[in-house]
Every structure is written in C-alpha cells, then in structure tokens.
Amino acid sequence: MVATNDFIKDFIDQSLILTNDEKDRIGKEEMKKLFNAQFPDKHLNIQQLISNLRDKGVKYHTKYRHNNLQGCFICVKLKDQTEQHDNPLEHGIEHVDMSVDCEKEYQNEINKLKNEIICLKKLLVDNVTTRLSEFIVQAQELKLKLEKTQRLYETIQTSFMEQTKQVRQQRVEIQNDNEIDVVDDFDDVEKINDEITDLFNF
Numbered sequence: 001m002v003a004t005n006d007f008i009k010d011f012i013d014q015s016l017i018l019t020n021d022e023k024d025r026i027g028k029e030e031m032k033k034l035f036n037a038q039f040p041d042k043h044l045n046i047q048q049l050i051s052n053l054r055d056k057g058v059k060y061h062t063k064y065r066h067n068n069l070q071g072c073f074i075c076v077k078l079k080d081q082t083e084q085h086d087n088p089l090e091h092g093i094e095h096v097d098m099s100v101d102c103e104k105e106y107q108n109e110i111n112k113l114k115n116e117i118i119c120l121k122k123l124l125v126d127n128v129t130t131r132l133s134e135f136i137v138q139a140q141e142l143k144l145k146l147e148k149t150q151r152l153y154e155t156i157q158t159s160f161m162e163q164t165k166q167v168r169q170q171r172v173e174i175q176n177d178n179e180i181d182v183v184d185d186f187d188d189v190e191k192i193n194d195e196i197t198d199l200f201n202f
Helices: 003-015 028-038 046-055 099-178 186-199
Strands: 016-018 026-028 059-066 070-075 074-080
Touching: 003 016, 003 028, 003 046, 026 028, 026 059, 026 074, 028 046, 028 070, 046 059
Parallel strands: none
Antiparallel strands: 016 074, 026 070, 059 070
C-alpha cells in the first residue's frame, strides 16, 4: 500500500492540479485511463484508484456528473501537456518545481544588468564631464596666450611704426638741408612691417 501511495503521489504531482472550484471535474473513467497511461504496471481498478486518490486529498463525489457520466473527481483539473512528465525514467522520482527558483534567478540577473547599465551611464557621464572640463581649461589657456600674443604684436607694430615715422622725418630734413636726392629705401621698411603683420595674423 505504501508503494502504491508513492505512485499515487507522483501521479498527482505530475498530472493533476487541485483547486477549490467544484466546477473543475475529471470523470472516473478518464482518470483511470490517464493513470494507466502513466503507470501501466500498476493494475488498480477504479475503486482502488478512487480510494488512493482520496487518501491524497483528491475529492470524489458519487452523485456529481462529468460529461454526462455520474461519479467524478471534483476540485481537480489536468495539468497542461507541457507541465506533464511522461518519461518512464522519472516515475517514482518526486517532481521538484523549479519555476520559482528560475524566476528569482532571472529577476536577479535582470537587476544585476540594470545596476551595470546605471554604473556604465554614470561612468560615461563622469568621463565626458572630465574631458569637457579639461577642454574648457585648455581653451581658456589658449585664449590667454592668443591675447598676450596680440598685445605683443600691437606693441611691436606701434613701436616699429613710430621708429619708421621718425626715420622718414629725419630723411626729409636731411634732404631739405642738403638739397640732394636721398635714395628711398622705405620700401624695404614697409615690407618688414608687412612680414611682422603676417607673422601675428592667425
């Protein structure tokens, strides 16, 4: 009887779902066929099957009908085909439902990936912010150098133009005093001035 009950428990775990709804019914003949298909070596008649299933908490009512046949199991329904295990090698082995553990594992993996994405986003923002700050500092330093160079250019140009003006004036005075033609070499001076201007023109 103990061995039979073990098979009954396996049968329930593998093929049946217990509910609280009396509309969920399985006929006794249908239950017998299902049991024989899974355990062909267990030769139980209908009364023995009813008795053993009752012992395991499966309700049976003699006056209730299912598919127009009187006498059926109530508050029970068949598992989906995908949930049944018909492999003979698994008979006698208690079925362990891993769906809950798998769901937790998947959820943990999803949470782990979400945290990694958040860390990557933060790292990216921090990196971009750092690079941008460095670029701003370099741009400010370059601007200061350009302003300093511009001021230097303006100082040199002003000084050069003043000296050129003085030289021109002195030449004119010498020419007027001696009443002679002085060779005009100011073309070279202006050329130098143009070269200086180009040098500082960025």
